[in-house]
Amino acid sequence: MAWLLPNRIIKVFLQLRLAIWITYFRNGSGSWIFNDIRKWFTLSLIFPPLLLLLDIPPNAFLPAFIPARIDHIKSVFAIELIASVGFLFGFLGSPLSYHSPDRDTVTISQHLLIIMYLAPRFNHAVIGPLRARQLSPKSETISVIYNSFYNIVLGFLIGAFLASPLVKATLSGLSLRFLFGFAIWALGFKGKLMHDEILLNIERRAISRAKDGEEGSEVKELHATIPQGVMFQYVSFPNLFCELVQWLGFAIVSSPFPFDLSSILSLINLANIVSVIQKPSYMFAPHLSPSYVLFMAEAAMKIPRALNGHKRYRERFGPSYPTERKAIIPFVV
Template identity: 35%
Template sequence: MQSESLYDAARKWFFLIPPIMCPLQFLIDAPFGRFAPSNDSIFVVDGIKSWIVMELVSPMTFIAVLFRGPWATSTSAMSGPQVILAGLFIIHYLNRAIISPLRTPSRSKAHISVSLSGIIFNLANGALMGTYISSPTASAFLEGAFSRPYFWAGITLWACGFAGNILHDEVLLNIRRNSKAKGKRNENKVGKEHYAIPHGYLYRYISYPNYFCEWSEWFGYALAAAPLPALMPLTETMKTIQPPWLFFWAEVFMMIPRAYKGHQWYHKNFPEYPTERKAVVPFIY
């Protein structure tokens, strides 16, 4: 009973905090990436190492709770859909926490507050997702999932979003690789790393296709993994919304301000930046 109460409280706060934080993030520049601190300080940490530590928290917590949490199970006791969904979560973070940063030639430093905030988010999200996937609620919902078209539609959308995320990240990595090969640093006076206008694929329409693809990825995951939450009233939504939908919900609210401010940054630092591009949703925003 205590575990269930804690789980329900965590779901409620994970639902409430992102929309509260969203407008505040429009007022500040999170100190990492293109907004990285220019000064050296004990609070400014290595970009690649801090990213790995921050992102590894989520899959480690997910696995720990999956097998040691309130509804702990074993792989053999999990249904096929549960195993697939657990695997997809781990695959995403295997790329995000290890493969992608190790393939990055260089990354701007970050303020430690960014890393600590990320650790807190990933700790909560990993715990909620691991608890849900092993829960009786997930087990009941996923019974017979292989015969439901929207389960496979969700898995397909997850795969397309995952592939699109990697594809568009590769465009940015190539900009960094090419600049490093040519010895370019501090170009355009926009920071310690070299930045240029990305082109190709969804960059034709938006400044942050990697964000858009990640939203598509986790929307597809939620569609496959959990029942649709009640939309009204708010109290009912908080009671029924499950962690896969909470993850999608939180990502949208937390990433929209970053996309907007980054989009404005591109226009400020590159006068030739394509005016027809939107920030993060093609043709809309």
């Protein structure tokens, strides 16, 4: 890490890292905390799809005195700040280290993984709002609350995992898996930016027309509002699809695929599912790394969101909306 930071900052970094580790994670207690959080957070991912299946409004559980919608830009910044705090606590504390991490160095591969994790967060929290500063969107309050919890937990898990001796040992060089995963991540990241820009341009044109008092025909207005171009010809939400691709690439880079075919097929049996849930946390899907938990969490959040949005698009535009478009995954769903 010395090639990136001056010695004084490195010294503060190491002192803070040691203080967190001694206070919370020494004598192996960190691994128990890590595995407990990893297990129960993974199991909680059933709830977003369940809410979609039961058609429960997102604000159904919100007390009446709390506003149903809040400023989107401020809420996004707060969520990503929370995620960064969770990540830094997990990375600095290094709960999976059984020995004092005060003399640990951060490898080039770890640096790259940190950038791959934080770059989309920075884009979401800072660059995105700057690009959308003309707009004033709102977010569902309950979604902001859930996303805050979701991001701080995942941030901690990812930070702890990237600081672990396992990642340091297995990512000592640039393997084919590393390069393949990085290419997928880069494609997803670029695709997300590109499709976000298309959506922002639609909003900007709508604001400009409203200011100019332009009145066009209904058909012209519909076709001007329906997103077009690149992957919009296949899915309604290519920006969300690209996010999934991005985090899949991150998962491929950081760890091997956690399941084999037999273990996946075994979950068809309800008794096997119950058995997996009842196992101690350290035995629960032992090869399931936080990076794949992140990918699963993104899928659990983004797919229901895309399905709901796709349904609204069809209701709003009717026959004018392209019938061949899927919601989020081309040719699938």
